[in-house]
Amino acid sequence: MRVLITGGAGFLGSHLSERFLAEGHTVIAMDNLITGSADNIGHLFGHERFRFMKHDVTDYIYIDGPLDAVLHFASPASPVDYLELPIQTLKVGALGTHKVLGLAKEKKARFLLASTSEVYGDPQIHPQSEGYYGHVNPIGPRGVYDEAKRFAEAMAMAYHRTHGVETRIVRIFNTYGPRMRLRDGRVVPNFIQQALRGEPLTVYGDGSQTRSFQYVDDLVEGVYRLLQSDFAEPVNIGNPQERTIEEFAQIINELTGNAAGIIRKDMRTQDDPQVRQPDITRARTILGWEPQVSVQEGLQRTIPWFRSQLQQLGELA
Numbered sequence: 001m002r003v004l005i006t007g008g009a010g011f012l013g014s015h016l017s018e019r020f021l022a023e024g025h026t027v028i029a030m031d032n033l034i035t036g037s038a039d040n041i042g043h044l045f046g047h048e049r050f051r052f053m054k055h056d057v058t059d060y061i062y063i064d065g066p067l068d069a070v071l072h073f074a075s076p077a078s079p080v081d082y083l084e085l086p087i088q089t090l091k092v093g094a095l096g097t098h099k100v101l102g103l104a105k106e107k108k109a110r111f112l113l114a115s116t117s118e119v120y121g122d123p124q125i126h127p128q129s130e131g132y133y134g135h136v137n138p139i140g141p142r143g144v145y146d147e148a149k150r151f152a153e154a155m156a157m158a159y160h161r162t163h164g165v166e167t168r169i170v171r172i173f174n175t176y177g178p179r180m181r182l183r184d185g186r187v188v189p190n191f192i193q194q195a196l197r198g199e200p201l202t203v204y205g206d207g208s209q210t211r212s213f214q215y216v217d218d219l220v221e222g223v224y225r226l227l228q229s230d231f232a233e234p235v236n237i238g239n240p241q242e243r244t245i246e247e248f249a250q251i252i253n254e255l256t257g258n259a260a261g262i263i264r265k266d267m268r269t270q271d272d273p274q275v276r277q278p279d280i281t282r283a284r285t286i287l288g289w290e291p292q293v294s295v296q297e298g299l300q301r302t303i304p305w306f307r308s309q310l311q312q313l314g315e316l317a
């Protein structure tokens with residue numbers, strides 16, 4: 001296959017690029033590098049089946065030659081980023097999705113949308129299955145991301161129903177691993193670097209809010225399987241192991257041997273979901289997929305990467 005991955009220089013896009021290359025496909029990674037980084041794909045530049053295009057997907061896209069699949073992963077994805085880039089976030093989810101769907105239609109390519117558990121908002125149903133319509137505040141600070149992704153899902157289904165484009169929608173739950181940006185503000189990068197510096201971990205609010213964290217390799221496997229399936233409705237991909245943020249902080253302190261404990265900060269964003277856990281019945285049934293990597297294993301693969309990043313910056317001995 002010849003595959004276009006938007007957001008190809010981002011955390012998930014770079015792991016997906018690697019996977020598609022390893023499976024023998026040709027990859028065009030597109031990114032405007034506002035939150036992605038060429039460092040994430042530097043090691044792929046010499047690869048004969050890899051090409052990078054610095055381009056903003058909200059502008060007209062021209063790709064020479066055939067395409068078999070388009071994976072739309074471009075978007076700021078950390079709350080800190082999309083609060084700083086609200087209009088770009090709305091544009092990439094709305095205008096960018098429209099552009100890449102048009103491209104997929106033109107090339108008769110399969111289209112896969114990276115959607116999010118944020119479409120469920122601050123959920124009133126727990127755990128969240130794909131049939132739940134969500135509880136999103138459209139005008140709150142998170143609305144720029146949540147509504148852009150909800151619009152993107154609606155757009156994908158419209159192209160599917162109206163133009164017969166083969167579309168797939170993955171609803172991604174909290175994912176972590178190497179190549180998350182050090183300063184992207186999400187809980188995993190924050191906690192790991194605080195722990196490595198021997199500082200207390202900043203738990204926002206009372207720490208009773210929950211998240212369910214999946215390791216990036218599990219997500220990549222789920223996306224790969226979903227693309228090959230013939231299922232157009234959304235599929236949750238996440239690890240159902242749910243923990244409070246305070247429990248998660250304790251695990252990271254244990255794994256890093258950090259004795260500085262935690263510090264509570266009154267920094268939860270408005271509409272920060274109180275709970276989040278995927279119901280993965282659909283992924284199990286349709287894709288035969290379930291997560292393989294425990295949080296301890298995943299963190300043990302992620303912590304050394306953050307350590308080396310901090311060492312390269314001279315911030316850690």
Ligand code: UDP
Binds near residue numbers: 186187190191269
């Ligand atoms: N959080 C925290 N300390 C941090 C960063 C985040 O306690 O240093 C909390 C945040 O309030 C939220 C959860 O961790 O409840 C997950 O936040 P993140 O930004 O990683 O992503 P979200 O799941 O909210 O999109």
